[in-house]
Amino acid sequence: MATAEWLKGEAYIRISEPAKARPIIDAALARVAIHGWNTKLQGDLMRSRGAIAATAGNIVEALQDYQRAHDIFRAAREVRSQAISLQDIGQIYSDAGDYPRALDYYSQAGELYSADPGFRLSTFNNRAEVLRLLGRYDEAERDYRGALKSARELGSPLLKVQILANLASAETERHKFGAAGQAIAEALGLSRSGDAASLRPAVYAAAAKLKAAQGDVAGAAALLRKTFAGDDLTKTTMPNKEFHATAADVFEKLGDHAMAFQHLKAFERLDKEASRLTASAASQLMAARFDFQNQKQKIFERDARIHQQQAEFRTKLLLSLFAAATIVLVLLLISALRIRKSRNETRAANIVLNQTNTALEKALKAKTEFLATTSHEIRTPLNGILGMAQILLTNPRLDAEAREQVQVVFGAGEAMRALVDDILDVAKMETGEVAVVQEDVAFRAILEDAARLWSGHAAAKDIALHLEIGAAPARILSDGARLRQIIGNLLSNAVKFTREGSVTLRAHAADDSEMLVVEVEDSGIGIPADHIERVFEAFHQVDGGLDRQFSGTGLGLSICRKLAHALGGELSVVSAVGAGSRFTLRVPLQRPDDGADVPQRCGRPASLAEARLLLVEGNPLTQGMMRSILEPVAAVVDCLPDGDSAIAAIRAATADHLLVEARSATVQGQLLMDPLRSLVATCREAGVPISLLFAPGDDLPLDEMEHLGATQLIVKPINAVQLIAALQGIYADEERSTEFPELAQHPKQQFTP
Numbered sequence: 001m002a003t004a005e006w007l008k009g010e011a012y013i014r015i016s017e018p019a020k021a022r023p024i025i026d027a028a029l030a031r032v033a034i035h036g037w038n039t040k041l042q043g044d045l046m047r048s049r050g051a052i053a054a055t056a057g058n059i060v061e062a063l064q065d066y067q068r069a070h071d072i073f074r075a076a077r078e079v080r081s082q083a084i085s086l087q088d089i090g091q092i093y094s095d096a097g098d099y100p101r102a103l104d105y106y107s108q109a110g111e112l113y114s115a116d117p118g119f120r121l122s123t124f125n126n127r128a129e130v131l132r133l134l135g136r137y138d139e140a141e142r143d144y145r146g147a148l149k150s151a152r153e154l155g156s157p158l159l160k161v162q163i164l165a166n167l168a169s170a171e172t173e174r175h176k177f178g179a180a181g182q183a184i185a186e187a188l189g190l191s192r193s194g195d196a197a198s199l200r201p202a203v204y205a206a207a208a209k210l211k212a213a214q215g216d217v218a219g220a221a222a223l224l225r226k227t228f229a230g231d232d233l234t235k236t237t238m239p240n241k242e243f244h245a246t247a248a249d250v251f252e253k254l255g256d257h258a259m260a261f262q263h264l265k266a267f268e269r270l271d272k273e274a275s276r277l278t279a280s281a282a283s284q285l286m287a288a289r290f291d292f293q294n295q296k297q298k299i300f301e302r303d304a305r306i307h308q309q310q311a312e313f314r315t316k317l318l319l320s321l322f323a324a325a326t327i328v329l330v331l332l333l334i335s336a337l338r339i340r341k342s343r344n345e346t347r348a349a350n351i352v353l354n355q356t357n358t359a360l361e362k363a364l365k366a367k368t369e370f371l372a373t374t375s376h377e378i379r380t381p382l383n384g385i386l387g388m389a390q391i392l393l394t395n396p397r398l399d400a401e402a403r404e405q406v407q408v409v410f411g412a413g414e415a416m417r418a419l420v421d422d423i424l425d426v427a428k429m430e431t432g433e434v435a436v437v438q439e440d441v442a443f444r445a446i447l448e449d450a451a452r453l454w455s456g457h458a459a460a461k462d463i464a465l466h467l468e469i470g471a472a473p474a475r476i477l478s479d480g481a482r483l484r485q486i487i488g489n490l491l492s493n494a495v496k497f498t499r500e501g502s503v504t505l506r507a508h509a510a511d512d513s514e515m516l517v518v519e520v521e522d523s524g525i526g527i528p529a530d531h532i533e534r535v536f537e538a539f540h541q542v543d544g545g546l547d548r549q550f551s552g553t554g555l556g557l558s559i560c561r562k563l564a565h566a567l568g569g570e571l572s573v574v575s576a577v578g579a580g581s582r583f584t585l586r587v588p589l590q591r592p593d594d595g596a597d598v599p600q601r602c603g604r605p606a607s608l609a610e611a612r613l614l615l616v617e618g619n620p621l622t623q624g625m626m627r628s629i630l631e632p633v634a635a636v637v638d639c640l641p642d643g644d645s646a647i648a649a650i651r652a653a654t655a656d657h658l659l660v661e662a663r664s665a666t667v668q669g670q671l672l673m674d675p676l677r678s679l680v681a682t683c684r685e686a687g688v689p690i691s692l693l694f695a696p697g698d699d700l701p702l703d704e705m706e707h708l709g710a711t712q713l714i715v716k717p718i719n720a721v722q723l724i725a726a727l728q729g730i731y732a733d734e735e736r737s738t739e740f741p742e743l744a745q746h747p748k749q750q751f752t753p
Contacts, residue, residue, distance in 0.1 A: 002028040002036065006045055018052040025049050043072035043081055050088060054095075063092050083113035087126060094130055103130045121150035121159060128166065137174045144170055157196040161187045161203060168206040169242075172213050180210050201227045205243040212250050220250045233266045241270040378420050386413045386628050436566050440592055441480035442652035443507075443516075444472055446487065449638065451505055452645065454491045456620065463498055468506035474652075476516065477590040481636075482563050486571070489556045490520040490583050498524035501580070509589055515569070516589040521582040527575040535573065536561045560585075604687070605635070605656050608728045612636040614655035616646045616679075618664035629720045630659075633728070642666070643675040647682045658683055659727065662694035662705075672699045673708075680708050689730050693718075 005028035012021035025048050032042045050065030066088040073082035090105030110123040124147035131140035144167040151159035164187035171180035184207045191200040208223035224247045228236070236244070244267035251260035389410040392398060398406070451467045458465040487505070494503040501523030510517050527535060536557050557571075564571040569587030605611040613634040617623045623639045630637045638655065640646050643665035649655050658679075665675045676692070683690040689711040696702045696715065705713055714726050 002031045002041060002045070005031070006041065006048065009045075009048055013048060013051055013055075016055075018055045021048070022052050025052065038072055038075055040073065040076050040078050040081060043069045043076065043078065043085070046072065047081075047085060047088060054092065059092060059096065063089065066092065079113050080116065080119065083109040083119065083123075086112065087122065090126065094126075099130050099134050103127060103134070106130065117150040117153040121147045121154070121163070124150065125163060125166065128170070132170055132173070137170055140170045141167065141174065141176075157190045157194055158199065161191045161196045161199045164190070165199065165202045165206045168203075169209055172206070172210045175213070177210060177214055180206075184210060201229075202239070205240075205246070208243070208250070209246050212246055217250055217253045220246070221254050221256070224250060233262050234269070236266055236270070238270055238273070241267060244270065382413060382416060382420065386410065386624075389413060391625065436479040436482055438477050438590070439480060440653075441476050441478050441483065442474070442649075442654045443476045443478075443483070444469055444474050445649055445652035445654050446480060446484050447472065447505060447507055447518075448645075448648070449640075450484065450487045450491055452641070454488075454495050454503075457495050458503060461495065461498070463495065463500065464502035465495075466502055466504040466506075468504060469508075471508035473509060473516070473589070473591060475592055477592060478516075478587065479567060480654075482567060483587075486560045486563050486585060487518060487520070489560050490585070493556060494520050494522035494524065494581075494583075498522045498580070510586070514589060515586050518585040518587075519582055521580065523580040526577040526579050527573065527581055528577055532573060532575060536571070604689075605731075607731050608634055608657070608724075610635050611656040611731075612638070612654065613657050613659060613727075614646060614649055615639045616641075616643065616658065616660040616664050618642060618661070618666075622661075629723070630727075633724050643679045646679060650682050650686050650688055653686070655688060657727070657730070658688055658690040660690060660692050662692050662700055673704060676708060680710050683711070684709060691727060691730070693723075 005024050009021040009024040009028065012018065012024070025045055029042070029045050029049065032039065032045060036042055046065045046069035050062040050069065053059075053062035053065060066085050070082055070085035070089070073079075073085055086105050086109035090102045090109065092102075093099075093105065094102035106123060106127045110120070110127070114120050114123075124143045128140045128143035128147065131137075131143060144163060148160065148163045148167060151163050164183045168180045168183040168187070171177075171183065184203060187203040187206070188200070190196050191203055204223045204227040208220040208227060211217075211220035211223060224243070227243060228240075228247070233244075244263045247263035248260050248267055251257070251263060254260075389406055392406045447467065447469050451465060455465050491503065491505060503523075504519075504521045506521070507516070507518045509515070561571045564585055564587065567587045569585060571583065571585050573581055573583050575581035611634055613630060613636065615623065615626055615630065615637060617626060617639060618641045627637050627639060634657075638649075640649060641664065643660075646655075646658060646660065646665070650658065660676075660679060662676060663672065665679055666672055680690055680692075691712040691714055692705065692708070692710045693714045693716060694700050694705060695717070696705070702715075712726065712730055714723065718726075
């Protein structure tokens with residue numbers, strides 16, 4: 001309430017109604033005396049009351065209030081406010097004509113605080129005005145230029161025009177006409193429009209003063225007429241006093257005695273008013289100093305009485321000290337005993353606290369291990385459910401209603417598996433089991449795979465998916481699996497939260513070439529400012545209500561940031577509601593030792609369980625079914641839709657074994673056998689085994705297939721057990737083999753990919 005009253009009182013002071021401000025400020029001071037003694041607010045109120053007193057001509061009261069405000073600010077360590085109160089006191093002495101003392105206060109204010117360009121401007125300008133009045137023009141010019149520098153820092157045309165006009169007047173008085181002319185030209189340019197236009201008459205006045213000093217009486221007269229155009233010369237204010245004197249002299253020389261007389265009268269009126277104010281202020285200050293001397297004499301007399309009383313007191317004090325020392329010794333002994341007891345109690349409490357912390361750590365570890373174990377164990381039956389759902393969906397005899405029900409089960413299972421994967425990742429991170437490796441990674445291939453994987457989802461929503469990776473290094477040293485996980489998650493979120501527009505995946509080396517930058521930018525719904533950092537917290541979702549529009553656990557971004565930290569980098573986001581988001585991953589950029597972009601293969605894996613298996617299958621549903629069958633027996637299973645993508649992956653050395661559904665290798669405009677030959681030739685050149693899965697037909701005759709040179713031919717239909725056995729057979733027998741399974745042996749397990 002006191003703050004509100006202060007602001008209201010200040011408003012009245014600013015609109016020159018101090019009579020209305022005084023009772024409001026007094027009421028606020030009474031309130032602060034109870035609830036906020038010696039606070040900055042009390043100091044501000046004292047300054048306001050001092051300003052009211054100064055306006056009313058009560059100089060002594062104003063000075064007392066300003067000094068009290070200064071003491072309060074100093075006690076509260078409010079350096080800026082303390083410096084402002086020094087300026088207030090300096091203004092009192094300046095109004096009283098005591099310019100040396102005013103200059104001293106202004107200088108103290110500038111030495112105490114100079115961090116604020118607005119305050120520096122005020123200090124420099126006040127000092128310069130006083131220095132001009134003292135005739136110290138060189139120093140005045142220096143301070144005006146300091147004020148001008150501060151005005152330029154603030155970028156205020158109004159302040160720059162005011163200081164330039166003052167500077168021009170000072171330089172004119174020093175007969176530096178060239179510099180004064182430059183200052184006036186700049187001020188005229190700044191005052192053409194805006195708030196600064198209100199100061200244009202002051203600029204004209206400074207220019208007239210320059211013209212008069214140069215002997216151009218006619219030019220000075222023209223500028224003075226512009227200065228006072230529309231003004232009543234009987235009501236002009238104190239800042240025009242100096243210009244009236246110039247005008248009286250100019251018009252006298254020009255022979256316009258009537259105009260010269262009017263300006264002379266205006267000058268005399270303002271001069272008398274200034275003299276009266278100065279005399280009043282000076283007399284009040286003199287009275288205050290006289291009263292101070294009386295108070296000082298009284299203090300001397302009081303001090304003499306105090307010295308006598310102190311001598312008597314010392315005698316009594318010595319006797320009391322002896323008794324007090326005895327008491328203190330006894331108390332020290334008692335305190336030592338209590339401290340010892342307290343130390344023992346503290347030691348016992350620390351032991352209990354350590355035991356409790358140990359128990360809590362064990363409980364937390366047990367919880368995390370349980371979470372990790374449970375999540376891992378849920379995966380096994382869940383994979384079985386998903387696999388059986390995929391097999392059911394491939395059954396052509398399944399009616400539409402049953403197929404729809406199985407698709408619901410399959411979709412729910414996929415969502416559950418994603419949740420289990422996220423929970424397992426979080427559990428591993430909490431237990432510190434997440435480790436990163438440094439390996440030769442085909443970075444561009446990872447980006448292309450991620451874009452290819454989510455292009456279908458984007459197309460289904462009619463969203464453009466752009467890939468800008470021309471400036472990205474082809475190969476880096478990092479953890480490919482972790483990079484793939486982060487990029488895939490960011491693309492997933494971008495597609496999910498974008499209703500229309502586009503999603504862009506871009507990557508490049510930073511300007512210093514020490515960091516790799518990956519950005520995923522979308523035109524989606526955006527993130528509110530108060531949720532920007534919270535989106536990286538586990539389980540946090542911006543749309544977290546029961547009726548939310550977007551599904552998800554809220555773990556993805558938390559996992560991504562932790563993985564980014566594990567890679568030695570950082571994940572950040574810039575977003576605005578309705579304007580989309582841009583997630584930026586920055587990780588250290590390390591290139592392979594040879595600096596080349598040509599992949600180097602480190603040797604064939606010893607078994608299928610150690611191999612990175614690349615499946616080429618154009619049907620997304622069949623991809624999902626085959627992945628669920630092959631993931632338990634291979635180290636990594638990646639899927640691509642066509643032969644061109646597979647050739648790029650082989651050349652990037654991201655696969656150890658290729659399993660190709662022959663008809664998925666089709667390239668538009670070419671016969672089916674031609675892309676198969678290219679694919680087989682690429683694999684043989686790279687030393688990668690290739691298994692061709694096909695059903696013989698007119699477009700895939702068996703005799704031509706045998707002559708392609710593939711590592712292995714697998715004829716469809718074939719069941720899951722036979723397919724896995726055939727793939728594992730490559731690592732037991734280096735010779736090329738052809739599998740022709742007997743279809744009738746396992747009728748319930750066979751499928752037709």
